[in-house]
Amino acid sequence: MTTNSHSPSLSASTPESAEDTLRIVANLPAPEGLEERVHDVLRRTPRLARVLPWPSALKPQSNWMRTAAAAAIVFAIAGGGWGVYTRVEPNRPARVLFMPRVAAPGGFSGAGAIRTPETVPGPAAPQPVQSKTAKKAAPKNKITGQPSVQK
Amino acid sequence: MEIPDSAVNEEAHRRAEGTALSALVDQYSGALYRVAYSVLRNPADAEDAVQEAFLRVVRHRDTLNDVRDHRVWLIRIVWNIVLDRKRRAKTRPETDDVAELARVLPSTGLSAEEVAAAAQHHAHVLACVEKLPTKEREVLVLSAFEELSSVEIAAVLGITESSVRSRLFRARNLIAGLLDHTRNSK
Numbered sequence: 151m152t153t154n155s156h157s158p159s160l161s162a163s164t165p166e167s168a169e170d171t172l173r174i175v176a177n178l179p180a181p182e183g184l185e186e187r188v189h190d191v192l193r194r195t196p197r198l199a200r201v202l203p204w205p206s207a208l209k210p211q212s213n214w215m216r217t218a219a220a221a222a223i224v225f226a227i228a229g230g231g232w233g234v235y236t237r238v239e240p241n242r243p244a245r246v247l248f249m250p251r252v253a254a255p256g257g258f259s260g261a262g263a264i265r266t267p268e269t270v271p272g273p274a275a276p277q278p279v280q281s282k283t284a285k286k287a288a289p290k291n292k293i294t295g296q297p298s299v300q301k
Numbered sequence: 302m303e304i305p306d307s308a309v310n311e312e313a314h315r316r317a318e319g320t321a322l323s324a325l326v327d328q329y330s331g332a333l334y335r336v337a338y339s340v341l342r343n344p345a346d347a348e349d350a351v352q353e354a355f356l357r358v359v360r361h362r363d364t365l366n367d368v369r370d371h372r373v374w375l376i377r378i379v380w381n382i383v384l385d386r387k388r389r390a391k392t393r394p395e396t397d398d399v400a401e402l403a404r405v406l407p408s409t410g411l412s413a414e415e416v417a418a419a420a421q422h423h424a425h426v427l428a429c430v431e432k433l434p435t436k437e438r439e440v441l442v443l444s445a446f447e448e449l450s451s452v453e454i455a456a457v458l459g460i461t462e463s464s465v466r467s468r469l470f471r472a473r474n475l476i477a478g479l480l481d482h483t484r485n486s487k
Contacts, residue, residue, distance in 0.1 A: 168476045171426040172445035174406060176339045180331040188326050191352045195359055
């Protein structure tokens with residue numbers, strides 16, 4: 151039996167045989183006159199397909215172009231800044247002054263709530279009634295306000 | 302009448318470009334055809350792809366001097382073209398047809414029966430290759446080119462060399478599984 155790599159039996163279907171097949175396909179000779187036909191196609195291609203070269207003065211590598219590009223960038227940035235400056239209005243002072251609330255150290259705030267304790271009317275105590283004679287008899291000490299003792 | 306220097310330089314430059322381009326055509330047309338054929342498996346389509354690749358080179362000939370490895374660069378161009386064409390056509394390659402394979406593959410010293418059996422086997426293997434995931438299939442197809450190292454395959458596909466190796470490993474495992482499956486089912 152011929153042991154040619156081009157005639158493997160179906161029982162020899164292994165990864166190596168798969169690569170052999172691909173290798174055979176990959177090494178198939180190019181058709182006759184391929185190069186000539188490619189040359190012909192390239193000759194028939196119109197010259198217009200060529201990308202026009204930049205004039206030497208406008209080449210991106212030239213210093214003149216670099217300077218112009220840098221100036222254009224500076225102009226664009228400055229112009230943009232000036233445009234913003236002239237269009238934006240200055241801040242007006244607020245009519246109502248809001249005090250900033252400082253949050254509690256734990257991260258929670260009281261949301262502005264103020265605790266107001268419930269108040270009840272206190273007991274009404276009877277006022278002591280003092281006679282006018284008692285007031286005159288015992289003059290009060292100026293400092294303590296108590297009746298002074300006679301020695 | 303005096304001819305300006307710039308016109309002379311331009312003409313000389315154009316002539317040099319033309320010479321370099323025709324040298325590329327002579328040197329790499331065959332390799333590009335084989336790459337294109339291994340994906341499209343149709344002689345006419347493969348030749349069209351090669352011509353389109355060189356037309357793209359003409360369009361970008363100003364960058365020709367910046368290219369380090371012309372062979373890998375050209376293979377990458379033709380590879381992108383054939384993948385694009387295959388994606389658009391979405392048809393099975395012509396050589397899945399056994400008769401077409403028998404016509405294309407070399408058959409010196411083989412009987413008609415052997416040629417038919419070989420064509421059937423190759424068609425079966427190629428059908429299994431078509432079933433592989435795209436990434437693995439691409440690496441497997443490119444690895445069949447003895448002229449391409451794993452570094453060059455990585456450059457063509459735009460991936461790292463280690464990715465090429467891991468994809469190739471997976472592709473071999475997958476193809477083994479596919480071939481086993483079809484062999485057992487018979």
